Every structure is written in C-alpha cells, then in structure tokens.
Amino acid sequence: MSKEQETRLLRILEQNGRIDTEVLAKMLNEDEETVIQTIKRLEDEHVILSYAAVINWNKVEQESQVAAMIDVKVTPQRGVGFDEVANRIQRFPEVSALYLMSGTYDLSVMVEGQTMEGVARFVSDKLSTLDAVLSTTTHFRLKKYKHDGIVFGEGEKDRRMVVSP
The missing domain is CATH 1.10.10 (Arc Repressor Mutant, subunit A)
Known part of the structure; x- marks a missing residue:
C-alpha cells in the first residue's frame, strides 16, 4: 500500500x-x-495508538466529571529541557493529556476529577509542589461544544429563557 x-x-x-x-x-x-x-x-509500529469512542457524558445518568486545563510555567532542566518535568506530571492519574506549548506558559495539562475541589487539591498538593513548577493557572471546563471533530448537542433545542432589555 x-x-x-x-x-x-x-x-x-x-x-x-x-x-x-x-x-x-x-x-x-x-x-x-x-x-x-x-x-x-x-x-x-505505534502509529495507531488506540481506537476511542467519543462519549457525550451529559446524556449518561451518572456523576459527571469536572475537567480543567492548567497552564503551567516551569523551569526547564539542563540536558533534558521540559521532558523530565513532563514525565513526572504525566504519571499522575488525574492527568488526561499533557502538551508542550509555545507562548506564556510551557505546559498545558488536562485534568479530570470528581469535583472542583478535587482538581484544586491536585493543583495545590501535587502539581504546584514540583520543584520545576514556577506557576499555574487553572481553567475549568464549563461546557463541551466540540471534541475531536465531533459536535455535541447538535440538533438539540436551546432551552434557556430569552432575556431582552
């Protein structure tokens, strides 16, 4: 082929x-x-890593997960750059994705937990305490509109009340 x-x-x-x-x-x-x-x-050859289903968890009757994106500023380590701290961060079970980024922050960490407090505890007790971590900024996901090219809620009616001045 x-x-x-x-x-x-x-x-x-x-x-x-x-x-x-x-x-x-x-x-x-x-x-x-x-x-x-x-x-x-x-x-x-690990070109195909997995086959995943995209689930709209809002339609499943169970406790929903809290998701957050955490911007992390780190001090790169001599000889290994960002890889050493990224390896430590990716081992935490709360971390669902981790990316090296350009711009103001070095790493973008996607975290999932049962509650906002649980995610906050992860940031304060585990992530922020790593020696190379200089600062973090946490953004909580409020609503998912599109993920992996899949649009959520397409065709559903907006049930919010219209408010006009």
Missing part, C-alpha cells in the same frame, strides 16, 4: 475506528488482506 493510501486509511480510521475492513478495502481500492496487514503493521 502506498504512503498516500496509508494516509487515507489513517484519516478514515481516525473518523471511524469501527469501520469494517471489507468496506475500507473498497474505499481504498485495495484487497482486504492488504488493508488488514497494513492496519496490523501500523498498530505494531
């Missing part, structure tokens, strides 16, 4: 990881065995 076909395959799987290999083969104009072998190779 050509690199262009592999890229097409990856884009299709990124949109729908559950698509049948027979359908994929037809879409790519390849035989099914080639598609299966290519997917297996891409998984083995």
Whole structure:
C-alpha cells in the first residue's frame, strides 16, 4: 500500500475506528488482506495508538466529571529541557493529556476529577509542589461544544429563557 493510501486509511480510521475492513478495502481500492496487514503493521509500529469512542457524558445518568486545563510555567532542566518535568506530571492519574506549548506558559495539562475541589487539591498538593513548577493557572471546563471533530448537542433545542432589555 502506498504512503498516500496509508494516509487515507489513517484519516478514515481516525473518523471511524469501527469501520469494517471489507468496506475500507473498497474505499481504498485495495484487497482486504492488504488493508488488514497494513492496519496490523501500523498498530505494531505505534502509529495507531488506540481506537476511542467519543462519549457525550451529559446524556449518561451518572456523576459527571469536572475537567480543567492548567497552564503551567516551569523551569526547564539542563540536558533534558521540559521532558523530565513532563514525565513526572504525566504519571499522575488525574492527568488526561499533557502538551508542550509555545507562548506564556510551557505546559498545558488536562485534568479530570470528581469535583472542583478535587482538581484544586491536585493543583495545590501535587502539581504546584514540583520543584520545576514556577506557576499555574487553572481553567475549568464549563461546557463541551466540540471534541475531536465531533459536535455535541447538535440538533438539540436551546432551552434557556430569552432575556431582552
């Protein structure tokens, strides 16, 4: 399979990881065995890392999670830059994602917890106490409109009361 076909395959799987290999083969104009072998190779090479479902947890009757994005300013370590502190931060179970950023802050940490207080405790007791961490700014997620290209609440009526002056 050509690199262009592999890229097409990856884009299709990124949109729908559950698509049948027979359908994929037809879409790519390849035989099914080639598609299966290519997917297996891409998984083995860690190009394909996981197949994830995007869930609208607001529609599930259970306690909702509190999510926050924390901007972190750190002191880079000699010889390893930001990698050492990033490795320490990513090991915390509360951390769902971690990115090196350009701009005012160095790291962007995505955190999930049961309560706002729990997230605040994570920041004050675990994150802020790391030697390399200089400062943090926490932003709590209030509503999710779009995630991984999926629009939430599309087609739902806005039930808020109209207020006009």
